[in-house]
Amino acid sequence: MSFFPVGIQHWLLLCLALFSFGLYGLLTRRSAMGLLLAIEIMVNSAAVLVVALIHLLHPGKLDGQLSALFFIALAAAEVVLALGIYVPLARSRPSGDVTQLNDLRG
Amino acid sequence: MRPSDPFFYLFALLALGLARACVCSQHLLRATLYLAGVLFCGAAFYVILDAEFLAGIQLLVYIGGISVLLIFAIMLTRGPDLLKDRPSPLRRNLALALSLSFMGLCSFLVLRTDWPAALPAEPHExxxxxxxxxxxxxxxxxxxxxxxxxxxxxxxxxxxxxxxxxxxxxxxxxxx
The missing domain is CATH 1.10.1220 (Arc Repressor Mutant)
Known part of the structure; x- marks a missing residue:
């Protein structure tokens, strides 16, 4: 694999590396907000990968961009819902530590 | 070599560095700013991939909306322990091993697979x-x-x- 021209493998490796950073963050963070940041990195890398693959394998098609639009809408919905849960939770438990949230009664 | 190729490497290095800083930073507010940088690099990738409209959406929704929302949420719910998020060595090593093995396995598969050659880009009207x-x-x-x-x-x-x-x-x- 050479550095130029940039091909499918380059995009795949880049998105894999970004996804792995997100995975690392997801496994190490204890605060709910840190987890959310890691998930955002993972969703973003997946969206870039879909756009890159469709662009390189089926040029002229818009399916990748349309999928990425749905990705972005889903990520926005996820963040809003996560913050809706997190902000009232942080009032009763200021630490925001997800390892302490081990019951369902709030 | 296409004219966009150097920009791919530039923004790839920037995105990887910022993603590393985002997941390793102990200060959540700084981590959120690093995340905004990663998302900006994502918008740059979309421009490289001829998806300018998507890049605009990414800037508007992710950086203008989600990052600002996250920063507000962190500032509103600032707790004493929340600002410093330091994982224990065991947790950090386990997570490192798992994410590195995931990366290694998938990279092995990507490099071994015989991918079809990338087709030349067609300008969309x-x-x-x-x-x-x-x-x-x-x-x-x-x-x-x-x-x-x-x-x-x-x-x-x-x-x-x-x-x-x-x-x-x-x-x-x-x-x-």
Whole structure:
């Protein structure tokens, strides 16, 4: 694999590396907000990968961009819902530590 | 070599460095700013991939909306332990081993697979109009149903967020 021209493998490796950073963050963070940041990195890398693959394998098609639009809408919905849960939770438990949230009664 | 190739490496290095800083930073506020940088690099990748409209959406929704929302949430709920998030060595090493093995396995598969050669890019005359037509087309190849489903989902999320965050929903319950 050479550095130029940039091909499918380059995009795949880049998105894999970004996804792995997100995975690392997801496994190490204890605060709910840190987890959310890691998930955002993972969703973003997946969206870039879909756009890159469709662009390189089926040029002229818009399916990748349309999928990425749905990705972005889903990520926005996820963040809003996560913050809706997190902000009232942080009032009763200021630490925001997800390892302490081990019951369902709030 | 295409003219966009050096920019790919530039933004790839920037994105990887910022992603590393985002997941390793102990200060959540700084981590959120690093995340905004990663998302900006994502917008740059979209421009490299000839998806300028998507890059604009990424800047508007992710950096203008989500990052600002996250920063507000962190500043509103600033707790004593929340600002410093330091994982234990065991947790850090386990996570490092798992993510590195995931990366190694997938890279091995990517490098071993015989991918078809990338086709030359075809300039699209009016991608935004075609995307709009696809999104509202109920016929073959149309995405009307997913579009409606995601609209209802966003409505449900807005109602749920208001329900969860309304005053008095959290404090009145006894703390266990």
């Amino acid at each position: 009016n991608p935004v109009r075609d995307m709009g037509v696809r999104l509202l087309n109920p016929g073959e190849g149309g995405l009307l149903l997913p579009f409606e489903v995601i609209s209802v989902l966003l409505l449900c999320v807005a109602i749920a967020a208001i329900y969860l965050a309304r005053p008095g929903s959290g404090e009145e319950r006894p703390l266990s």
